[in-house]
Every structure is written in C-alpha cells, then in structure tokens.
Amino acid sequence: MINATELTLLKKALDKLAEGYRGLPDFSSEFDAEAVAEVLQQVATRMHDNFPYFHPQYAGQMLKPPHPIARIAYALSLWVNPNNHALDGGRASSAMEKECVVELGEMFGWDGPLGHLTGGGTMANLEALWVAGRLHPGKRVVASDQAHYTHSRISDVLGLPFSPVAVGSDGRMDLDALEALLRAGNVGTVVATIGNTGLGAVDPLPDLIALQSKYDFRIHADAAYGGYFVLAGRLHDNTRAAFDSLAAADSIVIDPHKHGLQPYGCGCILFKDPSVGQLYKHESPFTYFSSAELHLGEISLECSRPGASAVALWATQRLLPLVRDGEFAAMLDDCLYAARDFWQRLQESKHFVPLMQPELDIVVYAVDAPNSREASERARAVFAQAAERDLHLAMIELPVQLVQGHAPGITANSETITCLRSVLMKPEHRDWLDRIVEILELSAVEIA
Ligand SMILES: *Cc1c(COP(=O)(O)O)cnc(C)c1O
Numbered sequence: 001m002i003n004a005t006e007l008t009l010l011k012k013a014l015d016k017l018a019e020g021y022r023g024l025p026d027f028s029s030e031f032d033a034e035a036v037a038e039v040l041q042q043v044a045t046r047m048h049d050n051f052p053y054f055h056p057q058y059a060g061q062m063l064k065p066p067h068p069i070a071r072i073a074y075a076l077s078l079w080v081n082p083n084n085h086a087l088d089g090g091r092a093s094s095a096m097e098k099e100c101v102v103e104l105g106e107m108f109g110w111d112g113p114l115g116h117l118t119g120g121g122t123m124a125n126l127e128a129l130w131v132a133g134r135l136h137p138g139k140r141v142v143a144s145d146q147a148h149y150t151h152s153r154i155s156d157v158l159g160l161p162f163s164p165v166a167v168g169s170d171g172r173m174d175l176d177a178l179e180a181l182l183r184a185g186n187v188g189t190v191v192a193t194i195g196n197t198g199l200g201a202v203d204p205l206p207d208l209i210a211l212q213s214k215y216d217f218r219i220h221a222d223a224a225y226g227g228y229f230v231l232a233g234r235l236h237d238n239t240r241a242a243f244d245s246l247a248a249a250d251s252i253v254i255d256p257h258k259h260g261l262q263p264y265g266c267g268c269i270l271f272k273d274p275s276v277g278q279l280y281k282h283e284s285p286f287t288y289f290s291s292a293e294l295h296l297g298e299i300s301l302e303c304s305r306p307g308a309s310a311v312a313l314w315a316t317q318r319l320l321p322l323v324r325d326g327e328f329a330a331m332l333d334d335c336l337y338a339a340r341d342f343w344q345r346l347q348e349s350k351h352f353v354p355l356m357q358p359e360l361d362i363v364v365y366a367v368d369a370p371n372s373r374e375a376s377e378r379a380r381a382v383f384a385q386a387a388e389r390d391l392h393l394a395m396i397e398l399p400v401q402l403v404q405g406h407a408p409g410i411t412a413n414s415e416t417i418t419c420l421r422s423v424l425m426k427p428e429h430r431d432w433l434d435r436i437v438e439i440l441e442l443s444a445v446e447i448a
Contacts, residue, residue, distance in 0.1 A: 001054065003068065006068050006071065006072055009068075009072050010072045010075055010076060013072065013073075013076045014076060014079060017076060017079060017080070051392045052390075052392070053065065056426055056428040056429055056431075056432040056436075057390050057391050057392065057432065057435070057436070057439075058392045059391065059392065059393060059422040059423070059424060059429060059436055060392045060393045060394035060421070060422065060423065061394045061423060062197065062225060062258060062423045062425065063423075063425075064258065064259065064261070064425045064426060065261075065426070066261055066262055066263045066312070067261035067262075067316055067319075067320070069312075069315050069316055069319050070261055070262050070263060070312040070313070070315065070316045071263065071312075072315075073311050073312045073314070073315035073316075074263050074308045074309070074311065074312035076311070077093065077307055077308040077311040077312070078308055080307075081307070081308070082094075082307025082308070082311075083304050083305065083306075083307060084097055084117070084296055084305045084306065084307045084309075084310055085296070085297040085300075085302075085303045085304045085305060086295045086296070086297040087295045089304075089307070090307035090310075092307075092311075093307030093308070093310045093311050094295065094296055094307070094310070096310045096311055096313075096314035097116065097117055097296060097307075097309075097310035097313075097314075098296075099314060099317075100117070100268075100310060100313045100314050100317055101113070101115040101116060101117070101268065101270065103317055103321075103322050104254060104256075104268055104270060104322070105270050106322070107227075107228075107230055107231065107322045108227075108230060108246045108247055108252055108270070109246065109247035110247060110270065110272055112274065113270045113271055113272055113274065114270070114271045114273070114274035114275075114276060114277050114299060115268060115269055115270035115271060116268070116269065116296050116299055116300050117256075117266055117267065117268050117305065117309055117310055117313070118267040118268060118269055118300070118302060118305075119265055119267060119302060119305070120255060120257060120264070120265065120266070120267040121148070121150070121222070121224030121225075121253055121255040121258070121267045122150045122154070122267070123267060123269075123301070123302060124224070124253040124254075124255070124267040124268060124269035125148070125150055125151065125154055125220075125222060125224070125253050125269075126154050126157070126158075126301065127269045127300070127301055128220045128222075128251040128253055128269055128271075129141060129151070129154050129155060129158055129160065129189065129191075129220065130158055130301065131251065131271065131276050131279055132188060132189040132218050132220060132250075132251070133158050133159075133160050133188070133189075134279045135188075135218065135276075135279075136188025136189060136217075136218065138160070138161075138186075138188075139160070139161075139186050139187060139188025139189070139217075140160070140161045140162065140163055140181075140186050140187045140188060140189075141155045141160050141161070141162045141163075141187075141188065141189045141191065142162070142163045142164070142165050142178065142181055142187055142189070142190050142191065143162075143164065143165065143190070143191035143193065143222075144164065144165050144166075144167050144172070144173035144174075144191075144193055144196065144203060145164040145165065145166060145167055146167050146171055146193065146196040146198055146199055146201065147164075147191055147193045147196060147222065148193070148196070148197050148222060148224070151191050151222070152164070160188075161186075163181055163187075165177050165178045165181060167201070167402070169356065169401075169402055169405030169406065170201060170356050171196065171198075171199035171200075171201030171356055171402075172201045172202065172203050172204055173192070173193075173203040173204065173208075175204065175207050175211075178190070178208070178211070179211065182211060182214075182215040182217070183215075187215065187217050188217060188218060189217060189218045189219075189220055190208055190211075190217050190218070190219055190220070191220050191221075191222055192205045192208050192219055192220070192221045192222070192242075192249065193221075193222045193226075194221050194222065194223035194226045194227060194242060194243065194246065195223060195225045195226020195227075195229065195359070195360050196225075197224075197225055198362075198364070198396050198398075198421070199355070199356065199362060199364055199396075200225075200226070200339075200358055200359055200360040200361060200362030200363075200423075201356065201359055202226060202238075202239050202242045202243075202359050202360070203242065204238070204242060205219075205221065205241075205242040205245045205246065205248075205249070206241050206242065206245045209245055209248050218250045218251075219248070219249045219250055220249065220250060220251045220252075220253075221246055221249040221251070221252045221253070222253050223246065223252055223253060223254050224253050224254060224255040224258060224267065225255065225258050225259065225360075226259075226360055227246075227252065227253075227254030227255070227259070228254065228259040228260060228322075228328075228332060229243060229259070229332055229336075229360055230243040230244075230246060231322060231323065231324050231326070231328065231329040231332060232329060232332040232333050232336055233324065233325065233329065233333055234333045234336045234337065235336070235359075236359065238359075239359045239360075247272075249272065250271070250272055250273070251269065251270060251271045251272065252269075252270045253267065253268065253269055253270075254267070254268050254270070255267045255268070256268060256309075256313050256316075258425075259332065259425060260313070260316070261316050261320070261328075262309065262312055262313055262316065263309075263312060265306055265309050266309040266312070266313060277298070277299045280298060280299050280300070280301070281298075282298070330427075331427040332361075332427075334427035334429075334430045335360075335361035335424055335425055335426070335427060335429065335430075336358075336360065336361055337430055338361065338424040338427075338429040338430040338433060339358040339360070339361040339362065339363050339424045340357070340358060341430070341433055342358075342363050342422065342424060342429075342433055342436070342437070343357055343358055343363050345433065345437050346363070346365050346437075349437075349440075349441065349444075350368070351367060351368055351440075351441065351444035351445075351448075352365045352366070352367060352368060352420075352440070352444070353365060353366045353367075353368050353406065353407040353409070353410070354366075354406070355398075355402075355403060355405075355406040355407070355419065356406060361423060361424045361425050362421065362422070362423050362424075363421070363422050363424065364396055364398070364419050364420070364421045365419060365420050365421075365422075366379065366403055366406075366407050366410060366417065366419045366420075367379045367381075367382055367419075367420065367444065368407070368409065368410070369410060370409075370410070370411065371410060371411045371412070371413045372400050372403070372410055372411070372412050372413055372414045372416075372417040373413050373414050375403075375407075375410050375417055375418070375419075376414065376416075376417050376418035377418075378444075378447060379395060379417075379418045379419055379420050380395065380418060381447040382420060382440070382443045382444055382447055383395055383420060385443035385446050385447050386439055386440060386443040388443075389439045389442065389443065390439075391436060391439040391440065391443070393420050393421070393422055394420070394421045394422065394423070395418050395419065395420060395421060396418070396419050396420075396421040397416045397417070397418055397419075398416060398417055398419055399415065399416055399417075400412045400414060400415060400416060400417050403417045403419060422436075
C-alpha cells in the first residue's frame with residue numbers, strides 16, 4: 001500500500017520549498033511529538049474501517065486513488081497552505097490553477113475559457129446552472145433521468161423549474177422525450193451528461209446541438225465523471241462523436257478528483273464565453289487586490305479554496321500531459337478495455353446478465369433469476385458474498401423495464417431491480433479481471 005519512495009520525495013521537495021523562505025528569522029512550530037504520534041496511531045486504526053479503495057479488488061463505486069505525484073504535491077503545499085480565493089492568499093497556486101484550467105479547456109477544444117477549480121462536481125454544476133439561470137431567468141432546466149441527482153437539487157436551490165427526460169435502454173437521453181419538452185416551451189438549459197454516474201452512458205450531444213437550431217436553449221455538459229475520456233483512443237463512434245462535440249457546449253464540468261488522479265476536493269467549471277464572468281461581480285469590502293489582474297475569487301461562488309488542489313493538479317498535468325496518445329490517455333484506454341472485456345466475460349457467464357455494452361468504464365449487470373425480485377435478492381447476496389472474498393462491488397437500483405431491455409428472461413414482479421455495478425476506473429483492473437471474474441463466479445455458486 002505504501003511506497004517508501006513517496007516519503008523520500010516529499011522530504012526532498014520540502015527541503016526545496018524551505019529554500020525559498022531562508023531569508024526569514026528561524027521559526028518552526030513546536031508540538032508534542034509523542035502525543036501526536038499516539039493520536040495518529042488511533043487515526044490509522046480508525047481508518048481500517050474503509051473499503052480498500054486503492055486496490056484493484058475494489059471494483060465498486062467511482063473511487064480512484066490519487067497519483068503519487070498528486071498526493072506528494074498536495075502534502076507539500078500544506079506547509080504553506082495557500083488559499084486560492086485571491087492572489088494575496090496564494091500567488092503561486094493561483095497561477096498554477098489558471099494554467100491547469102487553460103489546459104483543461106484546450107483538452108475540449110476551447111481557447112481561453114473562463115473557469116476555475118471547485119470543491120467538486122456539485123459546486124461546479126451549481127455555478128453552471130447559476131449562470132444559466134441568470135441568462136435564462138425562470139426557465140426550465142432539463143436533464144436525463146439518469147443524470148446526477150444534483151441537477152434537480154441545484155435547480156431547487158436556484159429556484160429554477162426542473163424536468164427529467166426519459167432515457168432509452170442504452171441509458172442515453174431519449175430525443176423524442178426531450179423534444180416534447182422543448183416543444184412545450186420555457187426550457188432554458190439542457191444538461192447533457194457526458195458519462196452518467198450510474199451507467200456510464202453518454203447523452204447524444206450532436207443531436208442536442210442540432211436541436212438548438214429549432215429551439216433556443218443553453219447546453220451544459222456535465223462531464224464530471226466522463227470528461228477525460230475525450231483523450232481516449234478506443235471510444236465507439238457514437239461516443240466519440242459526443243466527445244468531439246463538447247466544444248459546442250456553453251459550459252462544461254469535469255472532476256479531476258474522479259478520473260484525473262486527484263485527491264477529493266477538485267472539480268472544475270469551464271465557460272466557453274468568458275464574458276459570463278461579469279455575472280459574478282461583487283463589491284468586496286475587505287480589499288484583496290494586490291494586483292490589477294482579475295483574481296479567482298472574482299469568478300467563483302466559493303471564497304476560500306485549497307491552493308493545494310491546484311498545486312496537485314498542476315504537478316499531475318506536468319507529469320502526465322492531457323494529450324491524446326499520451327501516458328494518461330493510455331490509462332483511460334486500459335479502463336475502457338477492462339470494461340469491455342468484463343462485459344464480454346459476463347455475457348458468457350451462466351450466472352450474470354450484463355446490461356448495455358459499456359460506453360466508458362462502468363459495467364452494470366443483473367444476477368440471473370426467474371423474476372426481478374429474486375434477481376434483486378441474488379444481487380444483494382452476491383454483493384455480500386464477494387465482499388467476504390475481498391472483492392468489493394457496488395449496487396444500483398434500476399427501473400425494471402430498462403433491465404428487461406437487456407435481460408428479457410427476468411420477468412417483472414417489482415418496479416425496480418437491484419443490479420451490480422463495477423466502475424473499472426483503475427488501469428490495473430485490466431490485469432485483475434481473471435481474479436475478479438473468478439471471485440464473482442464463486443460467489444454466485446455459493447449463494448445458489
Ligand atoms: C460525481 C458526479 C457529480 C457530482 O460531483 P461531486 O464531485 O461528487 O460533487 C455530478 N455529475 C456527475 C455526472 C458525476 O459523475
């Protein structure tokens with residue numbers, strides 16, 4: 001779990017950091033090392049009560065370990081603890097944040113968007129819908145019913161009406177259902193989920209863009225989970241087309257703390273048109289302005305923000321540039337490969353019925369049974385049995401019709417059905433599939 005080299009690298013970087021402050025009179029904070037050590041032992045013990053998120057046998061929820069460079073750079077910055085609210089709080093880390101944001105924009109084909117890091121995808125989506133609401137006051141926000149639940153909740157916070165749009169059996173937004181809503185009028189914003197959190201399905205963005213010629217609405221792309229796959233080489237054609245159209249959206253959210261190898265606390269909002277920055281205008285009574293330049297606190301709803309997140313992301317983007325055909329893109333392709341291979345193996349299994357073919361790296365599968373109630377019970381039993389064998393999965397509750405589109409053998413005697421879900425977001429999953437499938441099959445036999 002721990003690679004000692006990381007600690008050596010951190011110490012070396014800390015020594016370099018200290019050089020920058022050598023001119024100051026000597027000062028270091030004193031603390032009772034013994035007392036601290038004792039509490040830290042308690043902390044480490046308490047932390048045993050976690051699933052092993054960092055390990056390839058954790059193949060459940062959307063959790064991915066940060067890259068060592070992100071972990072080290074984040075820790076390093078804590079000895080200065082910059083605040084990216086304003087330049088006075090963190091000059092270096094604010095500059096790093098701006099550079100990261102430019103590169104994230106370029107990844108989607110944008111030249112100089114307005115944007116900044118946020119605490120996560122929720123805050124980033126809040127800003128996107130807040131701007132959308134300022135530009136289309138009182139108008140409806142719509143998103144697929146597989147979109148992240150945050151959109152309906154944020155719309156509620158902002159006082160904007162919200163409507164869900166049905167999805168097809170592929171998990172993507174249904175265009176007829178969307179057009180019916182658009183025809184009814186008063187839709188200000190359509191949220192396109194570019195990789196939904198449950199199924200990994202990608203909404204048909206090119207079709208949404210085509211609808212803009214008939215109806216007047218903004219497009220917000222929620223690519224919190226899926227955004228980085230724009231760099232992948234192995235996408236299927238429809239999926240590729242959606243990613244290639246991202247530049248035509250009005251705003252994009254991406255979470256570096258999902259697929260971007262960052263510690264939690266790192267989302268990002270990007271606006272294509274930088275002039276929306278005016279909407280953030282405020283009069284700060286306690287002047288932070290040590291420079292005439294627009295600072296990040298003026299274009300963010302959050303005030304204090306961790307400079308550490310920007311430092312970690314900057315370091316990661318230096319080491320693993322956001323380019324197609326690069327090392328980072330290859331890691332994403334490994335995840336795509338793992339998901340497709342896993343889907344194929346489940347297809348061949350006697351015990352499992354995989355649902356839609358994965359567009360990204362999420363695989364959802366039912367446990368075969370005569371009816372939906374029994375399938376749900378079996379899914380919960382396999383989940384528990386696999387956990388006994390140190391294989392950690394996730395569960396998802398889906399409308400029974402959606403599942404029957406893929407598993408017609410399971411008759412419906414309930415409205416929803418519990419399925420298993422694995423987010424194969426570690427490149428190592430590719431090499432661990434034999435073992436993962438073996439444990440799954442054993443677990444299915446065990447519960448039969
Ligand atoms: C994770 C996720 C969110 C919420 O982001 P947080 O970083 O958890 O706040 C929103 N939308 C999508 C598509 C997501 O996957």
